[in-house]
Amino acid sequence: xxxxxxxxxxxxxxxxxxxxxxxxxxxxxxxxxxxxxxxxxxxxxxxxxxxxxxxxxxxxxxxxxxxxxxxxxxxxxxxxxxxxxxxxxxxxxxxxxxxxxxxxxxxxxxxxxxxxxxxxxxxxxxxxxxxxxxxxxxxxxxxxxxxxxxxxxxxxxxxxxxxxxxxxxxxxxxxxxxxxxxxxxxxxxxxxxxxxxxxxxxxxxxxxxxxxxx
Amino acid sequence: xxxxxxxxxxxxxxxxxxxxxxxxxxxxxxxxxxxxxxxxxxxxxxxxxxxxxxxxxxxxxxxxxxxxxxxxxxxxxxxxxxxxxxxxxxxxxxxxxxxxxxxxxxxxxxxxxxxxxxxxxxxxxxxxxxxxxxxxxxxxxxxxxxxxxxxxxxxxxxxxxxxxxxxxxxxxxxx
Numbered sequence: 001x002x003x004x005x006x007x008x009x010x011x012x013x014x015x016x017x018x019x020x021x022x023x024x025x026x027x028x029x030x031x032x033x034x035x036x037x038x039x040x041x042x043x044x045x046x047x048x049x050x051x052x053x054x055x056x057x058x059x060x061x062x063x064x065x066x067x068x069x070x071x072x073x074x075x076x077x078x079x080x081x082x083x084x085x086x087x088x089x090x091x092x093x094x095x096x097x098x099x100x101x102x103x104x105x106x107x108x109x110x111x112x113x114x115x116x117x118x119x120x121x122x123x124x125x126x127x128x129x130x131x132x133x134x135x136x137x138x139x140x141x142x143x144x145x146x147x148x149x150x151x152x153x154x155x156x157x158x159x160x161x162x163x164x165x166x167x168x169x170x171x172x173x174x175x176x177x178x179x180x181x182x183x184x185x186x187x188x189x190x191x192x193x194x195x196x197x198x199x200x201x202x203x204x205x206x207x208x209x210x211x212x213x214x
Numbered sequence: 215x216x217x218x219x220x221x222x223x224x225x226x227x228x229x230x231x232x233x234x235x236x237x238x239x240x241x242x243x244x245x246x247x248x249x250x251x252x253x254x255x256x257x258x259x260x261x262x263x264x265x266x267x268x269x270x271x272x273x274x275x276x277x278x279x280x281x282x283x284x285x286x287x288x289x290x291x292x293x294x295x296x297x298x299x300x301x302x303x304x305x306x307x308x309x310x311x312x313x314x315x316x317x318x319x320x321x322x323x324x325x326x327x328x329x330x331x332x333x334x335x336x337x338x339x340x341x342x343x344x345x346x347x348x349x350x351x352x353x354x355x356x357x358x359x360x361x362x363x364x365x366x367x368x369x370x371x372x373x374x375x376x377x378x379x380x381x382x383x384x385x386x387x388x389x
Contacts, residue, residue, distance in 0.1 A: 008266050009241045012273045018232035019277040084278045085291030154275035156295040214275065214295075 027080035027149045031168075034145040035072055038138035038176035046180045058184040064104055064193065065178035068171045071101045071197070072142070075168030079146045082161045083153025094164060101171070101197065108190025128192030131177050135196035136203075139173025143204065150212040158209035166204020170197035219286045226288075227281040244272060244289055251293050256300070268296045301335075335382055343378030346371045351379075 051058050074097035081091055115122045146165045155161040174196045183189065222243055228236035248265045256264055271292050279288045336344045342364070349360040350371065361368045 004262060005245050005266060005269070008269055009238060009245065012241060012269065013234050013238045016229065016232060016234055016237050016273075019230050021230055021279060021281055022277055084280050084288075085295065086280075086283060086287040087290040087294065088287055152277065154271070154278040154292060154295070156291045213299075214271070 022083055022149075022153050024077075024080050024084075027083065028076060030145050030149065031076040031080065031142060032073075034141040035069075035076075035172040035175070038141050038172055039179055041141075042134065042138060042176040043179050048179055049182055051184075052179065060186055060189065061178065061181075061184045064186075064189045065175055067101050067104065068175040068178065068193065068197070071097050072168050072171035072175055074098075075164045075171060076142070076146065079161060079164045079168060080149060082155045082157065082164070083150050085154050085156035094167070098167060101194070104186070104190040105194030105198075106190070108187045108194070111187050112191075122187060128183075128188055128195075131174065131181050131183075131188075131192045132196045132199070134180075135170060135174035135177045135193065136200055137173065138176040139169035139171075139196075139200050141169075142172040143169035143200075143208075147208060147211050150208075151214075154214060155212055158212050159205060161212060162208030163201055163205040165208045166201040167197055169204065170200025173200065219284050222285040222289075223281070223283075226276075226279055226285045230276060230279065230281060240285075241269060241272070245269060247286075247289060248293055251290075252297065255297060260300070260304075264296065264300055267300075268293050271296055335385060338385055339378050339381060342366060342370075343374045343381070346374035347378045350375055 047053070049057075049061065051061070071094075074094040078091040078094040081089075112122060143165055146168060150161055150165070174193045177196075178189075178193065181188075181193075222240060225236045225240040225243075229240050245265060248268050249261065252261050252264050252268075272289065275292065279285065336347070339347075345364050346360060346366065349355045349363060350357060355363065357368050357371050360366075360371050364371070366374065
């Protein structure tokens, strides 16, 4: 064995060229640029919510947009770090952030359930489908950047990386949509905006591992 | 052979800058580490291929090493990934080749080699889980046939397969 391995090593040494190590800051910068491009694109094409334009943002809409923004950033951070594999490194911060964001859909379901128990079921606006489609669409920008970054690196847990790419992309996309979406009620935000992140996470988990295998 | 992690970390940083002598020393030390790592996990005839595949991955993914961190955990992560990938291939090949062997007069050598590798992992499983996976996933029996053979109920066979595979995955992940 030493002979064949030594031949291989000699070949690899001969073709060595300097390589720039993957820098986490560069990966985060690119991801944030993609997120910002989505937000600018949404606001540029459709305009801002009336309350944002008036400089008097609705508290619920503001808080929920902030939650999705933080979830996107936490997921980006984990994905960017996953491109550089290390045994023994735990990347669990995104999980706590996802749990925090999960409060929104749970609160929405509780509100819907309470209304239903009172015999006053609240109709679920179907125009939430528009938020979902635009959220997934703008999220593709972030997903593209993150997949490209992971392909440059060596993610050792592709399924987890795929899930996180999806969650981050969905959260980034729905953050962009939040700047335009005129709804401020928790049910709409929890159900439709939350569903965008869940679907994006599932899509990432299913699709991305195949794109980043090495 | 250079063994301490501080030296390896320094060599890896130099290799990223294009220092060929440092890179040769690094790959030599990495090879020795990989041989030790894989020797306990795969059959001797698979060892060389796996070591070489991993060295190629080290070469292709050198940019993913962060020079501010230790080298050994990075190499271990690369090795573990290649090992998991190798197991996936072995598992698929074992199923395909054992299936083909069942229709031939003599089982061929690659199928047996793959099987030996799996059996090394199976040793860590409780006997009922080993038996359930062996019969259904390797030998191709149906759940009901496996149930009749082992005396375990059909639902227990399913549970044992599920738990066994989950445990195998955990063993591989833990490295």
